[in-house]
Amino acid sequence: MPxxxxxxxxxxxxxxxxxxxxxxxxxxxxxxxxRIVNFAHGELMVLGMYLALVLFRRLGLEPLESVPxxxxxxxxxxxxxxxxxxxxxxxxxxxMQFLLLAAVGMVITSATLMVFGPDAQNVFVSYAFDSFALPxxxxxxxxxxxxxxxxxxxxxxxLLFFRYTRTGKSIRACADNNLxxxxxxxxxxxxxxxxxxxxxxxxxxxxxxxxxLVDVHPYLASEYTLxxxxxxxxxxxxxxxxxxxxxxxxxxxxxxxxxxxxxSLKTMFSFxxxxxxxxxxPQGLLGDRA
Amino acid sequence: MSRVRRPADWLRRSARREVGAVVAMVAxxxxxxxxxxxxxxxxxxxxxxxxxxxxxWNIMFGFAGQLSLGHALFVGLGAYTxxxxxxxxxxxxxxxxxxxxxVATAVGALVGVLGFRFSISGVYFILLTIAFSEFVRILVNHxxxxxxxxxxxxPVRNRSSSDILNLRGSPEMFYYVILTFTGLTLALCAALxxxxxxxxxxxxxxxxxxxxxxxxxxxxxxxxxxxxxxxLTAIGGVFYAFYYNNLFPDQxxxxxxxxxxxxxxxxGGVGTLFGPIIGALLLSPLGELLTAWTAQWKIxxxxxxxxxxxxxxxxxxxxxxxxxxxYGKLRxxxxxxx
Numbered sequence: 001m002p003x004x005x006x007x008x009x010x011x012x013x014x015x016x017x018x019x020x021x022x023x024x025x026x027x028x029x030x031x032x033x034x035r036i037v038n039f040a041h042g043e044l045m046v047l048g049m050y051l052a053l054v055l056f057r058r059l060g061l062e063p064l065e066s067v068p069x070x071x072x073x074x075x076x077x078x079x080x081x082x083x084x085x086x087x088x089x090x091x092x093x094x095x096m097q098f099l100l101l102a103a104v105g106m107v108i109t110s111a112t113l114m115v116f117g118p119d120a121q122n123v124f125v126s127y128a129f130d131s132f133a134l135p136x137x138x139x140x141x142x143x144x145x146x147x148x149x150x151x152x153x154x155x156x157x158x159l160l161f162f163r164y165t166r167t168g169k170s171i172r173a174c175a176d177n178n179l180x181x182x183x184x185x186x187x188x189x190x191x192x193x194x195x196x197x198x199x200x201x202x203x204x205x206x207x208x209x210x211x212x213l214v215d216v217h218p219y220l221a222s223e224y225t226l227x228x229x230x231x232x233x234x235x236x237x238x239x240x241x242x243x244x245x246x247x248x249x250x251x252x253x254x255x256x257x258x259x260x261x262x263x264s265l266k267t268m269f270s271f272x273x274x275x276x277x278x279x280x281x282p283q284g285l286l287g288d289r290a
Numbered sequence: 291m292s293r294v295r296r297p298a299d300w301l302r303r304s305a306r307r308e309v310g311a312v313v314a315m316v317a318x319x320x321x322x323x324x325x326x327x328x329x330x331x332x333x334x335x336x337x338x339x340x341x342x343x344x345x346x347w348n349i350m351f352g353f354a355g356q357l358s359l360g361h362a363l364f365v366g367l368g369a370y371t372x373x374x375x376x377x378x379x380x381x382x383x384x385x386x387x388x389x390x391x392x393v394a395t396a397v398g399a400l401v402g403v404l405g406f407r408f409s410i411s412g413v414y415f416i417l418l419t420i421a422f423s424e425f426v427r428i429l430v431n432h433x434x435x436x437x438x439x440x441x442x443x444x445p446v447r448n449r450s451s452s453d454i455l456n457l458r459g460s461p462e463m464f465y466y467v468i469l470t471f472t473g474l475t476l477a478l479c480a481a482l483x484x485x486x487x488x489x490x491x492x493x494x495x496x497x498x499x500x501x502x503x504x505x506x507x508x509x510x511x512x513x514x515x516x517x518x519x520x521x522l523t524a525i526g527g528v529f530y531a532f533y534y535n536n537l538f539p540d541q542x543x544x545x546x547x548x549x550x551x552x553x554x555x556x557x558g559g560v561g562t563l564f565g566p567i568i569g570a571l572l573l574s575p576l577g578e579l580l581t582a583w584t585a586q587w588k589i590x591x592x593x594x595x596x597x598x599x600x601x602x603x604x605x606x607x608x609x610x611x612x613x614x615x616x617y618g619k620l621r622x623x624x625x626x627x628x
Contacts, residue, residue: 092605092609099556100602102601103599105598106549107595107598109591109594110591110594110598113591226420226424226545233417237413264428265428267424268429272425275421275422
């Protein structure tokens with residue numbers, strides 16, 4: 001096989017991986033601060049995809065244009081979920097929280113199934129088949145490039161928010177020392193709700209972006225949940241940069257598996273990677289020892 | 291009668307009452323096929339099947355505290371092993387069940403060794419179970435020997451005459467088969483809860499470090515829980531294969547099915563003896579009713595929507611499940627009866 005084929009696959013994988021990374025960042029933020037594992041992750045992402053689909057069909061907004069709208073809607077959803085349900089259940093055993101969110105995911109999946117039906121649906125943007133030709137036989141799809149760049153911009157914005165704004169610092173304070181944060185008068189419950197909202201907005205934005213690359217159907221949800229878990233575990237649960245790095249690795253490994261073996265086997269490679277990481281370095285590439 | 295009771299007395303009395311309740315339940319269930327119509331019978335078969343899976347899952351999580359969200363894997367392994375043996379080599383389910391239990395237990399042991407030897411716990415262990423089940427789902431989708439995506443089918447013949455050894459026959463026969471297996475599993479669980487092993491499991495569930503400090507071989511008993519749970523789940527899988535006669539990897543290995551297995555015990559009461567049974571008795575008929583009522587509107591997903599909302603409500607308002615609450619009600623109503 002020519003070298004260009006590999007290069008193209010790797011570049012495509014990197015760009016898709018950046019979108020995965022943005023979505024995994026949402027999972028990572030929620031876990032890192034609230035210490036809740038969001039088992040409804042893929043469902044939120046699919047919800048974002050369907051919102052973008054509706055905005056495209058009804059208002060003619062392209063997926064990239066609808067990112068802010070979808071992010072705001074998902075933010076409200078995440079905020080309400082944390083403020084209304086999860087905040088009350090911070091004291092129940094961990095597994096009950098997993099199951100609660102898995103059940104929330106089930107509700108979202110069946111709701112999308114009832115509203116949109118089981119068939120795969122997609123969005124065609126005007127530049128869907130355009131690509132940039134680079135020297136050396138490299139072809140980069142326009143949609144993939146835009147998707148990757150948009151994801152990086154959003155991820156960087158989020159990291160800057162956590163680093164420099166007052167609210168971002170307060171949220172990090174809650175994550176570092178819950179009791180200490182309460183002692184200095186932070187409203188931890190409100191900040192948790194805010195965090196879940198921000199995480200959900202991140203996931204929704206990623207969903208909106210990825211709609212340019214894949215068709216949406218309700219059963220995509222469990223696949224995306226698992227991919228995001230694989231990514232954050234490879235990168236290190238709770239580490240934002242780890243999420244992006246893991247996203248890149250999984251994106252590239254999927255692209256190469258699709259090229260070398262068979263596209264439908266690509267998820268098996270991610271799971272192989274996951275099992276390997278759990279055994280060799282369970283805290284992930286950039287994670288702290290638990 | 292004094293409110294202060296010696297624990298031994300209380301245990302014995304509650305045991306007697308539980309045995310009485312079980313005998314009554316078995317009697318009702320045993321005559322059911324003569325009373326109800328064939329539709330209700332299929333619902334009852336489904337109830338018993340889900341109860342068996344719930345009981346098996348409950349051993350691992352409810353008793354020993356190891357949460358698996360990939361238990362569909364072991365149903366699928368049991369079903370595919372016995373079905374493949376029947377289709378390719380012509381051996382019946384009796385032989386197939388032995389092979390199925392061996393295969394499922396071996397895979398369960400592998401998950402257990404990886405998880406417990408490398409101290410993968412909490413959410414990481416859950417993900418390990420999900421990852422294994424997804425891995426096998428995709429693998430079976432690509433194995434032509436097992437039918438791949440197209441599914442594996444058992445030949446359907448002579449439904450009129452019952453042949454228990456080959457598991458071919460009427461719904462009544464299937465009903466009694468699954469009733470027997472679920473009953474035996476319930477009895478096994480009851481015995482386990484009262485055994486030394488059961489108390490070790492509870493110790494591990496409540497505080498693994500303290501259990502270890504007391505000299506409980508945590509690794510060994512966790513492994514026992516996983517292997518027993520997966521073996522029983524595989525038996526359920528064998529029943530699934532011969533009752534439904536068709537197997538599709540995307541159905542039987544799906545994460546959705548794994549979650550459905552956990553619902554009955556969670557709604558009924560995790561870690562309790564009767565929780566899985568109560569949960570299956572409530573959820574399966576409700577699911578069937580919802581499917582039947584909404585069939586005319588052709589809306590997919592209503593059953594899952596309802597199940598999801600139920601679980602959210604149960605976790606919010608009755609996190610211990612229905613059975614402990616029901617048991618408390620029954621006891622407080624007649625405090626002098628025991």
